[in-house]
Amino acid sequence: MTVDTNFEDLKTDEEKVITFINGIMGLEQYKKYLLLNHPGSDTVKWLQALNEPGIALPVADPSHFYPDYAPKISREELLKLDITSPQEAIVLCVLTISKEAKNITMNLKAPIVINPAQRLADQFIAENPEYDIRQPINITKNSDDGRCKSC
Numbered sequence: 191m192t193v194d195t196n197f198e199d200l201k202t203d204e205e206k207v208i209t210f211i212n213g214i215m216g217l218e219q220y221k222k223y224l225l226l227n228h229p230g231s232d233t234v235k236w237l238q239a240l241n242e243p244g245i246a247l248p249v250a251d252p253s254h255f256y257p258d259y260a261p262k263i264s265r266e267e268l269l270k271l272d273i274t275s276p277q278e279a280i281v282l283c284v285l286t287i288s289k290e291a292k293n294i295t296m297n298l299k300a301p302i303v304i305n306p307a308q309r310l311a312d313q314f315i316a317e318n319p320e321y322d323i324r325q326p327i328n329i330t331k332n333s334d335d336g337r338c339k340s341c
Contacts, residue, residue: 236248298323
């Protein structure tokens with residue numbers, strides 16, 4: 191299968207497609223995504239909508255920036271993804287990108303949870319009152335090439 195993306199046309203296997211049960215908040219009509227690597231970064235990924243090349247969301251593992259991140263999500267919600275333990279899940283949070291690195295934020299309040307074995311996902315509201323939808327992340331630029339050291 192060939193997929194149009196913001197980056198390039200990709201050839202991918204159907205088994206790499208992630209299906210969102212309810213869609214991403216604000217993008218509920220798009221249910222199928224690919225998780226793509228960001229060139230030059232082990233931390234930042236892109237969730238690319240399969241049927242809409244103009245929709246690609248930057249995401250990252252929140253524990254990279256917040257090692258103690260532990261969203262409270264009900265067992266019932268996780269069971270919808272056939273997840274019975276936290277070790278079965280991949281948790282990602284959407285990034286809001288700004289021209290200035292100091293203004294980049296992460297949505298800790300609404301993590302995306304993926305069951306990689308089933309290729310199922312959903313976005314949930316964490317019950318943690320301390321998590322914000324625009325939590326600043328600490329980005330340090332590498333002076334050699336201008337790229338982000340923490341990414």
